[in-house]
Amino acid sequence: MARNANGVRRDKAQLPEKTCAGCGRPFAWRKKWARDWGSVKYCSDRCRAAGSKP
DSSP states (O other): OEEOTTSOEEOGGGSOEEEOTTTOOEEEOOGGGSTTGGGOOOSSHHHHHHOOOO
16 A cells, blocks of 8 residues: 555555446546546546547
8 A cells, every 4th residue: 555645545446436438448536536526437538539439
């Protein structure tokens, strides 16, 4: 386990996950998505540009 800036240890296996609407692969929470995690649908810019599969 690694320590964050506050010195708190967090196990990466406990982070929330979603399935990408573009590629179908699971992806984990990232700090940059903290404010809008509820609206994140794609794992990357590439998948967002491609859109969801029909």
